[in-house]
Amino acid sequence: MAEKGSVKDFVEKVHVSPEHKDLLLFLWWKNGDLDKEVIEYRMTVLLFGATSSPSVAIFTLMKTADDNEHEFGSDAAKFVKNDIYVDDGLKSVPTAAEAIQLINSSKAMCMNEGSKLHKFLSNSKEVLAAISPEKMVGSINSLNVSKDSLPIERTLGVVC
Structure with missing residues (x-):
């Protein structure tokens, strides 16, 4: 089983505390007109593309x-x-039933905090x-899994 997603999906769920909003201040001119008065904006969620975004996503x-292990289990x-790196995860388990359980519990764990694994x-x-x-993953979501053969995929440089 592998999980692929987007750091952006997760980072957008991380709100900036009020005392740190000035650290994400940016200036804008209405309609891009440099002759107009400058408007100050502050980010309310962490932005995708910041140097800190991947590490904040992993911390989150x-x-x-940590916060949900008791409810969703230690495997999830x-x-x-331990098995997600930036926005890909890779895990081998002995049986399909274990993989299905791990997918369901991991998805539920993240959904409980307002994010989704997909x-x-x-x-x-x-x-x-x-x-x-x-x-x-987009390349397999249109397959008929009962008839079609599965394509070879790569995640984290590993052929799956």
Whole structure:
């Protein structure tokens, strides 16, 4: 099972505390007219593309795992904490049933904190059959998993 997603999806859920909003201040001119008065804006959520965005996203994932391990289990927490790198995750488990359980508990854990894991793929048709097509990686979400052969995919440089 592998999870692929976007740091942007997660970072947009991280709100900036009021005392730090001035650190994300930017200036804008109405309609791009440099002769107009400058308007000050402050970000209310962490922005995608900031140097800190990937590390904030990973910190947020770690906190999500710590805060929700008791409710969603240690396997989900370990996956979120140890098997996700930036915006890809990679995990092998012995059975399809374990993979399905891990997917469901990990998704629920992150959803509990207002974020979503998505773009899953697997080399098991049984696992893929348990995932709704909109949650699969784009290249396989239109496959008929009962008839079509699975394509070779890569995540974190590993062929899946």
